[in-house]
Amino acid sequence: MMRLLRALIIAFGLLLSWQLVVWLTEAPRFILPGPLLVLETLCNQFPLLMRHAGVTLAEILLGLLLGTLLGLASALSLATWGGLRRWLLPVLVVSQAIPVFALAPVLMLWLGYGMASKVAMATLIIYFPVTAACFDGLRQTPSGYLQLARTLGAGRRAQLLQVRLPAALPAFGSGLRVAASVAPIGAVVGEWVGSSTGLGYLMLNANARMQVDLMFAALLVLAVMALALYFSVNLIARRLTPWLDESTSSATRGYTP
Amino acid sequence: MHWQQHCVFNNLDLTLPSGQWTSILGQSGVGKSSLLQLLCGIADEADIRGTIHCSDGRPLQGRVAWMAQQDLLLPWLSVLDNVLLGARLQAGKVTKEQIEQARYLLSQVELADRASDRPAQLSGGQRQRVALARTLFQDQPLVCMDEPFSALDAITRLKLQDLAAELLADRTVLMITHDPLEALRLSDRIQVLQGRPARLSETLEPDGAAPRAIDNAEVLQHQARLLKLLAEEAA
Structure with a gap:
C-alpha cells in the first residue's frame, strides 16, 4: 500500500515539475508540450497509437522468442561440445565489438522494410546476453552435483538435462531479464532506420512534423509496453526457479508440521 | 596415486571386509578424500595406478554409493x-x-x-x-562416506550417527573422518592414514556393537590414544 502511494507521489511530482518547466520557459507546444496536452493527444490518437504499438510489440515478442531460443541452443551446444566451444566462443566474443545499431541499415537492405528486419535486430541484440548468461550458468554447475550424478550412474545426457540445465536456470532467468529490457531498443532502432509502421516510425514522423505531443504520447506507450514486458518476463523467470524464493524466505517461516 | 604431480600415496593396501564398517582417520590434506573418490570413480584429476578386487569378482565401477560432507x-x-x-x-x-x-x-x-x-x-x-x-x-554393495556428519552441530551429529549405525548395519561401509570419537562409535575396524606419501596404520577393532556410547570407557581410552597419534603427526 505504502509502495503504491510512494509511486503515485513520485509520478505526480515528476509531472508537476514537467508542467512547471513548461510554464516557466513558456515553451511553445511544438518544442515542449505539457503533460496535459500529451494526455489529450494520447486519448485522441489512441487508435492510431495502438495500431503502431501492435506492430512494435509483435516485433519485440518475435525477436525475444527467436533470440532466446537461439541463445539457449547455442549455450547448450557450447557447453556440450568442447571443440565447438574452442572455435566458436572467440568468434562470438569478438562479434560483440560490432555495434548492432551499425548493422541496422544493412539488415534493412537484406530483409526489406517490413517486420523481418526489425525482428532480426531485436534477435541480434538479445542473442549474446542470453547465450552468455546460459553458458555461464551451464559451466558453473557445482562440481559436487556432477560427482554425485556420476556415482548415481547418470550418463552425459542425463547430467546435462537433469543436473546442469536446472542448475543453470537462475542464470538463464537473469539473461531473460536483460533480454526483455533491451529487445524494445532493437525493434525501435530498426523502425527508425526504415519502416512505414511501428512506434519508432510514428515517433520519427511526428518529430519531423513538429507534432511533439504525439511523439511524447508514443514514447509513453512504448515505456508502458517495455515495463509490462519486463515484469511479465520477471514473473516467468521466477516461476522457472521457484526454489530461489523459498530459500530466501525459509529463514522466517520456521517449521510447520 | 598422484594428484597434480604430487604423490598422495604409494603401495597402499586397503581391505574392506564385507558387512563391516571400516573407518579411515586422518588429518585434512592427507589424502582421505582422494582415496574415497578413487573408489567412487570420480577422482578425475588423479593419476592412478593400482587395482581393486571385489570378493564377487565383478568390477567395483558403478557399484558404490557416495555420501559427501555436503548433502548435495x-x-x-x-x-x-x-x-x-x-x-x-x-x-x-x-x-x-x-x-x-x-x-x-x-x-x-x-x-x-x-x-x-x-x-x-x-x-x-x-x-x-x-x-x-x-x-x-x-x-549398492559398498557405501562410501566422506565426513558425512562434520558440518552438523554436536547433538545433531550424535543423533545422526546413531541413525546411520542402525540403518547401515550389515552393510559394507567405508567412512572417512577426522573425528576419532565418530570412528570409535560407529566402526568395526579403524585405520589411520598418515605420512607423506600416506600409509595406513594397523587396524584397531573396538569391542561391542555400534553405536557405542560416548561415555564407554574403552571408547574414551582409544579416543585419547588416537588423538595423541594424530597430534604427533601434526607436530
Whole structure:
C-alpha cells in the first residue's frame, strides 16, 4: 500500500515539475508540450497509437522468442561440445565489438522494410546476453552435483538435462531479464532506420512534423509496453526457479508440521 | 596415486571386509578424500595406478554409493525426488515400487511428512538425513562416506550417527573422518592414514556393537590414544 502511494507521489511530482518547466520557459507546444496536452493527444490518437504499438510489440515478442531460443541452443551446444566451444566462443566474443545499431541499415537492405528486419535486430541484440548468461550458468554447475550424478550412474545426457540445465536456470532467468529490457531498443532502432509502421516510425514522423505531443504520447506507450514486458518476463523467470524464493524466505517461516 | 604431480600415496593396501564398517582417520590434506573418490570413480584429476578386487569378482565401477560432507541435495527437486535421484538419472522415470521404497526410507529417517518439501525448507540435520535416505535408496554393495556428519552441530551429529549405525548395519561401509570419537562409535575396524606419501596404520577393532556410547570407557581410552597419534603427526 505504502509502495503504491510512494509511486503515485513520485509520478505526480515528476509531472508537476514537467508542467512547471513548461510554464516557466513558456515553451511553445511544438518544442515542449505539457503533460496535459500529451494526455489529450494520447486519448485522441489512441487508435492510431495502438495500431503502431501492435506492430512494435509483435516485433519485440518475435525477436525475444527467436533470440532466446537461439541463445539457449547455442549455450547448450557450447557447453556440450568442447571443440565447438574452442572455435566458436572467440568468434562470438569478438562479434560483440560490432555495434548492432551499425548493422541496422544493412539488415534493412537484406530483409526489406517490413517486420523481418526489425525482428532480426531485436534477435541480434538479445542473442549474446542470453547465450552468455546460459553458458555461464551451464559451466558453473557445482562440481559436487556432477560427482554425485556420476556415482548415481547418470550418463552425459542425463547430467546435462537433469543436473546442469536446472542448475543453470537462475542464470538463464537473469539473461531473460536483460533480454526483455533491451529487445524494445532493437525493434525501435530498426523502425527508425526504415519502416512505414511501428512506434519508432510514428515517433520519427511526428518529430519531423513538429507534432511533439504525439511523439511524447508514443514514447509513453512504448515505456508502458517495455515495463509490462519486463515484469511479465520477471514473473516467468521466477516461476522457472521457484526454489530461489523459498530459500530466501525459509529463514522466517520456521517449521510447520 | 598422484594428484597434480604430487604423490598422495604409494603401495597402499586397503581391505574392506564385507558387512563391516571400516573407518579411515586422518588429518585434512592427507589424502582421505582422494582415496574415497578413487573408489567412487570420480577422482578425475588423479593419476592412478593400482587395482581393486571385489570378493564377487565383478568390477567395483558403478557399484558404490557416495555420501559427501555436503548433502548435495538438488534444490529444485522435492525431498522425495532427491531420494529417487538415482532412478531418475538412470532411467529418466520412476516406478511405483521405487516411490514406495523412497517413502519407506524417508519414514526411516523420520522425514515422511516432509516428502514434498524442497531441501531449502529443511534444517542442516534434516537435509543430511535425506542424503542418507538417498544413499540407502541406491542399495549398492559398498557405501562410501566422506565426513558425512562434520558440518552438523554436536547433538545433531550424535543423533545422526546413531541413525546411520542402525540403518547401515550389515552393510559394507567405508567412512572417512577426522573425528576419532565418530570412528570409535560407529566402526568395526579403524585405520589411520598418515605420512607423506600416506600409509595406513594397523587396524584397531573396538569391542561391542555400534553405536557405542560416548561415555564407554574403552571408547574414551582409544579416543585419547588416537588423538595423541594424530597430534604427533601434526607436530
